[in-house]
Amino acid sequence: MPETRTSEIGGKTVNIEDSSSAAEGNQPQRYNPAEIEPKWQAVWDADASLYAADAHDSGKPKYYCLEMLPYPSGALHIGHVRNYAIGDALARHMWMRGYNVLHPMGWDAFGLPAENAALKNGVPPREWTLSNIAAMRKQMQRLGYGYDWAAEVTTCLPDYYRWNQWFFLKMFEKGLAYRKKSKVNWCPECCTVLANEQVIGGRCWRHEDTVVELRDLTQWFLRITKYADELLDGLDKLEGWPEKVRTMQRNWIGRSEGALIDFAVDQGVGSREEGVEGKITVFTTRVDTIFGATSVQLAPEHAVSKAFALEDDKLRMEIEQLLAEQQKARETDALGAIEKHGVNTGRFAVNPFNGERVPIWVANYILGDYGTGAIMSVPAHDERDFEFAQKYGLPVRRVIAPADWTKHEEEHSAQAGAEDVVGKLPYLAEDEALLVDSGEWTGLGCVEAQEKMAAFAKAKGFGTPTVTYRLKDWGVSRQRYWGTPIPMVYCDRCSPEEPLPVAESELPILLPEQIDITQTNGSPLGRVAEFVNAKCPKCGGVARRETDTMDTFVDSSWYFYRYTDAKNSKAPFDSDKANYWFPIDQYIGGVEHAILHLIYSRFWTKVMRDLGLVKNDEPAERLFTQGMVIKDGAKMSKSKGNVVSPDDMIGRYGADATRMYALFAAPPDRDLEWQEEGVAGISRFLGKVYRLTTKYSGAARKAGGGSRVGEGSAKEQALLRRLHQTIAKITQDFDGRWHFNTSISSIMILVNEITANEAAMDAGEISPAAVAEVFRGLILLLAPFAPFFAAEMWEELGGEGVVFRTAWPEVNEELARDEEMEIPVQVNGKLVSVVKVPAGSDEAAVKAAALADPKVMARIEGKTVVKVIVVPGKLVNLVVK
């Protein structure tokens, strides 16, 4: 008897005539990714509109899905495959959910490897880079990632880097870009300076075996510290960012509240060192302990140390020794373990709070570039000061004590003497602790004393409350060729002191193409006369161009804004466009950029906001950091020989299986152990779906599907129920935890259930309409994870339009609901049986069913049931004696 049904899933409503068997006339076929993937790739590559974002007035909600852009090394590694598989699944899912999705890709294309390749093989960096980009773009297309290539950004091309220069000029104008001489990190491998963020444990972020040296150089800096507080406070609002990243940024910014206190130098400092006044300013977070200060400690580089050194050759040599020790420790990242050394200068400083004269020492553990490079040493209440004082026999004077301390002291003096009290030092005060032996401040609580004493110092003119940061300004000069030229010139004639910005109309300052990269000393640009020789923007005379280039992290600090308007030649981007798309809804990348790229780009966004270019304070609403891909328990590396090649995997199992495995093998935020057998397993799974779909596609073509509740055979109901439960589960995963490993496993469960029902489908026990619905649903659920496969199967099923622009299946709640429940029954907390009850059974019914179960009866026979716990829908526990 023919009946009419309507399709709810996968496209238009169609009326269809039922036929008796789902498998009618179809022969199952074999899955061959090598055939279907190139087929669809060709179709997709030919249609630029496929993954293009819609117009802003499309009426759809916007969704900006972004993955971190790669460095074009020449080939994607498996970590990229994973990163981009996560982003692509999300983008496709959001398309299917009806969003206007921006999903772009680009290239972080400046950087050292291009120069090294030029040195090694004689290929010009530009050529090397562009051919790598072409190869990697091809790989991405082969993997089936859906990017809007019209928005592609390549940072090494003048149409992009000219805006780096433009931003630099804007920052120079606003005093955010400046030049200064300072101690900077020099990587001997890169032959260039690095920013602090790019030094990891004393080593270069690119060369983990290369120890970074400290050099005194004049460099360009960006004033990121101006935004230190905002960068810090903003972290509290970034609830969509992993706590780990926020913590790392907080630590990196390292805000510390304290006070600056001036200690007058007894008998003056001496006049031979310029800029040295007759005082030493110390930074302390514990001004409340100042009555316990028994010395002042200076960094070896402190101006006063130097001044003293000038007057005393022996002292000078000792200080130089201390400095050398500190530098060596810094370079090998052993600063934390440095053996404390110091030298008594024989001079004295005056504690402004009590007028006491304390000796001035120079010590190797005092850093010249943190705080003021000088501290007051309070051995009784600081572990480091205590250690130093013990070593050199400096007095230890307790000035902070617990509220009940007097009593303790009496006990100690009576029993063991003062020695024992000292043995308990240093005492690190809690908030309730009080000041003792501190003149008029005695008896105050620590916290209160800190405030009052700093205010007092300010009122009396010998100090002030202050805040210091660990964060330093961002050093952006690089002594390399393959980067953005810094748009500044030096004119000896009209501006011998200050560099001059080039006119905005002169941009871009082009990187010369014909260049001989055969040497590695100094910036290669310095040897290119036609580049160096410039006209002075002020006097028109002959001037020298800046030959350093910008840190490549400048490029990646704002590239995602350019995606919104990649072809703009009048501005970095159009503000309206950026304001439509920003903030990024979801940013996905590796955690290794937690305090590099991710702090720079937050800074850049704030600068752009202050320039009036954008409205958002933060670049990305949500951040997701995926785990590493490891092999044989270790990070992949050439030296370990455990590198997995994506091309290999694609060649053997296809792009769909490779990507899908990357999502299946572990939750996306965890590290993933790559096992090739697992990829084979996914390939087998897709093969199974292929066989089933081709076998039953005839039914789908004819039938429109139609979910019926309470109709059809029990098997049909069960199968449809499973489909809708799977839809619910995967929808939930996308909205929540992104545990795509369990999403995919739930699809496998669905497929296993289809397999188990093959005979029923063949026999017509499950109607073709239901079969059609199940297969359409199945393929739509697979679409975000295996796009080539889904496209092919969608076509096979006679689906309308493009599969990943088809509406994401809706859950039919009624259909998804279980009719029966299996309720485990425990006796004294141990599982004894499982009883089946109708869904929604009340407590009494469940209890009755449990007590009627033969296994349960056997177990409780002759015993007293003391208590029955029934958790509706979950379990029954009988407590017996």
Place this chain on the structure above:
RNA sequence: GCGGAGGUGGCGAAAUUGGCAGACGCACUAGCUUGAGGUGCUAGCGCCGCAAGGCAUAGGGGUUCAAGUCCCCUCCUCCGCACCA
């Protein structure tokens, strides 16, 4: 040392709220099928035990009718920070 994430079968892992530990996959075993090459299907697969049953989520204690999940202690791995005054 401080902060964070982890520790569950032979392996990758599930268990979102305290409620059947090990879903799903890999590997392995057996049978059937296929057999021109990474095939398909069925069954088994935490450990001990013939079985009944017992024991199992790094280890130890606790709370609870019930603990991988909550609390306390200890151990291990990974990541970040680390004389920052």
